[in-house]
Amino acid sequence: MSRERRWFPVCRGEEAVPRHIVHTALLGQELAVWRADDGTVNAWENRCPHRGVRLSVGTNLGDRLKCRYHGWTYASGSGQCLERPAHPGEAPPRIVKARRFGCVESDGYVWVRLAGEGAGDGPAPGFGRGTAPPGLTLRSIHVWAPAAAVADALARHAGEAPDGSPAEAVDPYTVRSAHAEAGEILYAMQPVADDETIIHAALAEAPPASERIAVLRRENGRVCALRDAIEASGSP
Amino acid sequence: MIRLYDYVLSGNCYKIRLLLSLLGLEWETRWIDFHPKREHKSEWFLGLNPLGQVPVLEDGDFRLRDAQAILVYLAAKHDERGRWYPAGDPRTLGEIAQWLAFADGITATASAARLHDGIFFELDADRARAGANAPFRVLDEHLWFQEQEGREWLCAPGHPTIADLACFPYVALSEEGGVSRLPYPAIRRWTDRVKRIPGFIPMSGVLVA
Numbered sequence: 513m514s515r516e517r518r519w520f521p522v523c524r525g526e527e528a529v530p531r532h533i534v535h536t537a538l539l540g541q542e543l544a545v546w547r548a549d550d551g552t553v554n555a556w557e558n559r560c561p562h563r564g565v566r567l568s569v570g571t572n573l574g575d576r577l578k579c580r581y582h583g584w585t586y587a588s589g590s591g592q593c594l595e596r597p598a599h600p601g602e603a604p605p606r607i608v609k610a611r612r613f614g615c616v617e618s619d620g621y622v623w624v625r626l627a628g629e630g631a632g633d634g635p636a637p638g639f640g641r642g643t644a645p646p647g648l649t650l651r652s653i654h655v656w657a658p659a660a661a662v663a664d665a666l667a668r669h670a671g672e673a674p675d676g677s678p679a680e681a682v683d684p685y686t687v688r689s690a691h692a693e694a695g696e697i698l699y700a701m702q703p704v705a706d707d708e709t710i711i712h713a714a715l716a717e718a719p720p721a722s723e724r725i726a727v728l729r730r731e732n733g734r735v736c737a738l739r740d741a742i743e744a745s746g747s748p
Numbered sequence: 749m750i751r752l753y754d755y756v757l758s759g760n761c762y763k764i765r766l767l768l769s770l771l772g773l774e775w776e777t778r779w780i781d782f783h784p785k786r787e788h789k790s791e792w793f794l795g796l797n798p799l800g801q802v803p804v805l806e807d808g809d810f811r812l813r814d815a816q817a818i819l820v821y822l823a824a825k826h827d828e829r830g831r832w833y834p835a836g837d838p839r840t841l842g843e844i845a846q847w848l849a850f851a852d853g854i855t856a857t858a859s860a861a862r863l864h865d866g867i868f869f870e871l872d873a874d875r876a877r878a879g880a881n882a883p884f885r886v887l888d889e890h891l892w893f894q895e896q897e898g899r900e901w902l903c904a905p906g907h908p909t910i911a912d913l914a915c916f917p918y919v920a921l922s923e924e925g926g927v928s929r930l931p932y933p934a935i936r937r938w939t940d941r942v943k944r945i946p947g948f949i950p951m952s953g954v955l956v957a
């Protein structure tokens with residue numbers, strides 16, 4: 513299975529806020545991820561087709577993205593270039609388009625795939641729990657370490673189940689653990705680049721509303737401690 | 749009349765211009781030639797500020813140095829609505845003081861990456877990472893949890909304070925010094941919000957949202 517054909521989470525869906533452009537990367541490919549006002553999420557190469565300026569420093573106009581440099585705009589969905597301010601009254605060539613990647617929203621996250629059409633290789637986008645979405649998505653944590661090292665550390669340390677059963681590496685990028693306090697936790701790696709990973713994590717069951725913030729803080733602290741250990745030693 | 753001793757590429761000077769603009773105040777600028785003249789180390793300037801640093805502010809016969817101190821003074825004196833520095837709100841004042849001190853910390857790391865005696869230079873990426881990562885991680889985490897509690901700014905009130913202005917410039921400029929903000933998505937959402945405050949003015953290197 514090629515990594516390029518696999519779906520990876522790139523951000524929590526609610527962090528693709530209106531009129532904002534999320535700057536992230538997948539397998540070394542920089543991405544500009546943005547939500548149009550109609551709710552559509554776009555994942556584009558972070559590079560303006562005109563002169564290569566990063567689209568993530570541009571402006572999300574609600575139905576199109578405007579490049580910072582010469583103001584060319586690109587339509588949500590198609591990526592088609594709509595305007596070139598230096599050429600008023602002249603329609604941009606059909607061929608000028610932002611480079612788009614496969615992008616779907618599922619289980620509270622935006623999932624991106626760099627190559628392929630249709631169902632593609634590997635698991636469907638999502639945490640693979642069938643129809644039950646996770647109860648609570650946690651803060652995503654950025655780690656300066658390769659995805660394999662991070663997944664391995666999570667599988668060895670994130671478990672702490674009451675019966676001592678270790679966390680389970682579902683596949684090289686997904687870890688499932690049963691935690692004494694939190695219950696089932698799902699971790700999905702975003703391989704940002706060779707030495708850079710973002711851990712996206714979710715609790716299977718939502719805690720009571722009154723405990724939500726406390727649970728978010730507790731789980732954030734747990735993953736940050738693991739991140740610090742991974743970064744300090746190379747492998748905790 | 750308010751007079752600001754100012755250097756165009758200094759984030760600490762820019763945050764004062766930003767507050768002056770947001771408060772709708774008029775001021776007079778005395779530009780300091782950092783490079784190559786090193787005017788901030790000249791005898792006459794050291795007479796104004798023995799630390800040899802910009803910005804320095806004069807308001808009539810009152811003179812003040814230190815960007816964070818100047819923000820406090822200007823907001824306390826000239827903000828009629830009392831929002832940028834809410835004098836009657838001890839908790840918010842405490843929070844603001846905490847973030848003003850933090851702003852000094854990011855100045856020492858992120859801006860060291862950016863400015864060296866007024867000259868841009870390439871900083872070793874690992875050093876920039878190591879130095880700037882720690883405070884940026886603290887800031888990103890704080891802002892993420894603020895969002896979870898329905899808050900858009902560094903401190904509790906439902907509007908920005910001088911804490912946001914104090915921390916903004918060096919965060920926004922950090923990419924010039926090779927410190928990527930890709931790992932800090934909550935910081936990127938917050939810098940977008942700062943850029944949309946009515947009356948926001950950009951500085952060289954800070955893009956308007």
Ligand code: FES
Pocket residue numbers: 560561562563564565579580581582583584
């Ligand atoms: S580089 Fe984007 S419009 Fe020119």
